[in-house]
Amino acid sequence: MTPDAVVISGMAWSTPLGDGLGEVWARLCAGAGGIASVPSPHRLRNDLAATVPHPPYGDVEPRKRQVDLAARTLVAAFRDAGLVPGDQRVRLVCGTSFGAQLDGPETDGWAAEAAEAAGHPDDPVSVVTACSAGSDSLLVAASLIRGGAARVCVAGGADVLTEAKRLGHSALGTMSPTRLRAFDRAHDGMILGEGAAFLVLESARDARARGARVHAVLRAAASANDAAGLTAPDPSGRSVVAAVRRCLDHAGVAPERIAVVSAHATGTTLNDQVEAASLQEVFGGANPGPVVFGTKGALGHSLGATGAIEAVATVLALTQGRVPPLAGLTAPLPGLSLRLPGAGGARVTGASGLSLTLGFGGFNTCLLFEVPGERRAA
Template sequence: MPRRCRPSPTPLGISKSVSGTSALPVAPSVSQSRRVVVTGLGCLTPNGSDVATTWESVVEGCSGAARITRFDPSDLPVQIACEVKDEPELANVPSKEARRMDRVLRFALLAAQEAVSHAGLDFDATDRERVMVAIGSGVGGVETLIANQRILETKGARRVSPFVVPYSIVNMPSGMVSIHFRLGGPNLSHSTACATSTHALGESAEAIARGVVDVALAGGAEAPMVPLTIAGFAAMRALSPNSESTRASRPFDVGRDGFVLGEGAAVLVLEAEDHALARGAQPLAVLSGYGASADGFHLSAPDRSGAGAIRCMRSALARAGFEPSRVDAVNAHATSTSIGDVVEARALREVFGRWTDHLPVSATKSATGHLLGAAGALEAILAISALHAQRLPPTINLETAGPGCELDHVAGKARPAQVAHILSNSFGFGGTNGSLIFSHPDA
């Protein structure tokens, strides 16, 4: 049975060794590309207030789910979620300003601060105009928007906050981080539903590879815990109605019936390898491959043939210059929905063929819930952590694989494994797909 537990912070055991300087395969659109590495990680999640506590919680099979506390959910058809429990104080931000911000902005800043600190980045010694920020969000500052709609209806237009627009727009997590660190490079915000931060990472890596920038702070942030969001997802039958919170998210299981909504933020520092080595940083991972595609099929349902997901994963493999057999493990998108999990399993079998039976698959949303726009970046952090721990996180609550979901599941508990390359998938509403491949720097 999964546990709702909060392990003490422990080191990830990341070995910061440096690989050679061989370039990535040339992308079709560029004549030459630089190797892109990860040098810093930061997150705030339902499972922990930083990377170390989050990893320990997830790898130990602890669930971040519980009854909703931010409001009384008694009138809603779904009353559980994966909420952030411990929100640290922001450094170098006046407390009054921090309290005024929408939570999605604080989440983004907290994750970015941890990532920058982890990377050892000194922006005073860096060309700030060659540092980009790409932190996306699915729903942005929805708490601010809903709160001010209530003020408008009860107290009138004059009482509406002048911050309602800047704090609610989707690009402000990225904007706030750019402002906080006084960065002058591109300031972008992807909003591609559940694939948001995967696309943010992939597109940032492409910008670095092309020489547009040297460094990127990339990821996603989400704070969707308002009654309307819960009610909306429930109306779509996307959320699990299971009131036993820690057992509700069960990707690939025969009894799966929807996801558990999550919140938080995850940010990674990406750098050109030559830039990282020149400043004395040692890479945590190489972002070896990135693929993106569209289903062109339906508002929320995936193409049941898996064609879009198949193209996406094959594109990531091609960008990395990998045969399918090079991939040692998969962090699946797997949201615990009846159709989506089957389609992803079908796509994995098509892409990896005879290797599929020996390809371990983890579905970490079983523990963290679905962080929407922040999910891909969080799962990238978990994949990189797995590369260094040589331990694959489990899919909790997976007891019996459902029809069509038969894979080499890391079910129930973590699995020791020799892994050099991990593929991570993100598939979103609107048929938007993203896949990333992370490699150990020594691989």
């Protein structure tokens, strides 16, 4: 690890299965899920969703829920890194999709409100790149640190379930009428979720100087945009392949060294087909190839938070040496020969992993994490 490497010195998440890193990961690997019936006054394609326990869905208006959720998770990330929220060296980078905007008036200030509620003195950098916003927040934070514009960044995303989002995805046909089955022949859409995750980024030199624990190194972050449409990805997958290959090239890591891929894995027909074909193109010749997993079948699709949640999941997969099952997978898509975890999950052996997000508007972002030897699963 070079002194100027960007490392992850703190992590926190708030999910439908709870907030504890180890606790939630253990529950996921045991096959637990947070998707349940969530009553709605509206006619929806499906009333299933995954909500965080606090504040309860429907008890507080969406914007306040988003601010509270983000602030709580920010404080936990600072704590995990051994920092205090009032530290003026820290820049915040906060991502979301629409947040609560579709269900209320002006919401652009949610990130500043969350920072203030967490006790941080400065306004955050805000990132809004649809479902890749959480991942892009980490990309932006790494760039700020490498460029000397920040010493420490706390970056990630937060997003909440709202009635407008449920109606919107019902109308779009992206919501499954049954359940989320990523990479399965019976896949027919996604199930909405909500949550938040933030990671603390700093140089290895600074982390070592203050005696911080290092969860992982963010070796590279890369993106590509296909601009094929407002919602549907480019069916060719060229942009997804470009994002993954750029990330590998920037890190100087061969595909054979990737142990695990946290896929976007929404369960929507076109997204799954494009992502599966893209991963097959990049990793199909690797031996044995990475284990490809996803968490949305258990946690739902948390939109602008999902990239940050799945970044945490990638690091945990490497440090814990296992991944959870792909919920609902019984018959993998034809042509996808990469290893997919079955009902019992799968073991992971290796130091390097990718987290891949595919957002509306063609925002495709790939993050490459590597865990140091002392953090690697035995």
